[in-house]
Amino acid sequence: MIFEQTPTVIGHRGAGSGDVPVPGRGTVAENTLASILAAAETGLSWVEIDVTRTSDDRLVLRHDPTGPDGNFLVEGTAEASGLPSLEEIFAATPTDIALDLDVKTVLEDAVDAPSRRTGALLLPLLRREAKRRRLMVTSFDPGLLVFLRDELPEVPVGLLTWLRFPLWHGVSAAAGLGLQAVALHTASCGFEHPDTRLRSLEHNVATAHKAGLDVMVWCPKAAEAARYADAGVDAMVVNEVPGVLAALGR
Incomplete structure (x- = not known):
């Protein structure tokens, strides 16, 4: 198992997506050291961050392929992006x-040479x-995950699924x-969008566990956190960190 506590609460992009007000810190931006430290100060032991590459084969923290200026990060240098490097x-x-x-x-x-691809650049750092x-490592790209699974088996990897992606797939x-984990979007789980084709989340989680997978969910709201915990998920990647912790009685 990957996580020491069930469910482990993981800060999404640090203390939450976007600019997050934090008591004593003002507003912290996602995917920054300040946001990571703010999440840790609430008692979290895990934080999620986004990683992508630039034209000079560096890895920076950013959710989108474009930077704050709208330019594609892979077409400019890490320094020009102004983003924190991994x-x-x-x-x-x-x-x-x-x-x-x-x-x-x-x-x-x-299309780039294998040595310049994101996985190859990430491997020595990991x-x-x-x-x-x-x-x-989690990713929507199964090719990256399989590469890392083979090259660095001591680091667990998990498949991210997109909005309302069928759990049975x-x-x-x-x-x-x-892989070691599956990371499901909250909209795929049947609470927000009931789906008659979908068996209960408890059934899906139990099946995943039987297959040897940890189950992560992103990003349930605080009001739903207890339902996910009752369904047996192993981790929740959340924006509403204080609210989720309170809902879980922590």
């Missing part, structure tokens, strides 16, 4: 904070950092790929 975040984040890297591959990964802290795909 190396900087690894160096500055206390090692008792575990990191879930949501890796965003780019179109150029289909290999070094895995000696210092708990890590995992997501769970079976993650198991068939030999």
Whole structure:
């Protein structure tokens, strides 16, 4: 199992997506060291961050393929982007904070030399950092996950599924790929959008566990957190960190 507490609460992009007001810190921006530290100060042991690559083969923290200026990150340098680099975040984040890297591959990964693709650039950083802290990698790109599964088996990997992605596909795909986790969007789970084709979340989670998978859900609201906990999910990636912790009685 990946997570020491069920369900583990993971801060989404740090303390939450977008600009998040934090008592004593003002407003912190997502995917920054300040946001990661703010999440940790609420008692979280895991934080999720987004990672993508730039033209000079660096990895920076950003959810979208474009930067704040609208330019495609893969067409400019890391320095020009003004975004924190993954190396900087690894160096500055206390090692008792575990990191879930949501890796965003780019179109150029289909055609660039293998040594320049996102997975290849990430591999040596992960290999070094895995000696210092708990890590995992999640991604919508199964090719990246299979690459890392084979090259660095000590770091668990999980398949992210998109909005209202059928659970019967997501769970079976993650198991068939030999991954350690499946990460389901909350809209896929049947609470927000009931689906007569979908068996209960409890049934799906139990099946995933039988297949050897941890089940993560993103991003349930605080009002729904207890229902996900009752369904047996292993982790929740959340924006409403204080609210979810309160809903779980923590």
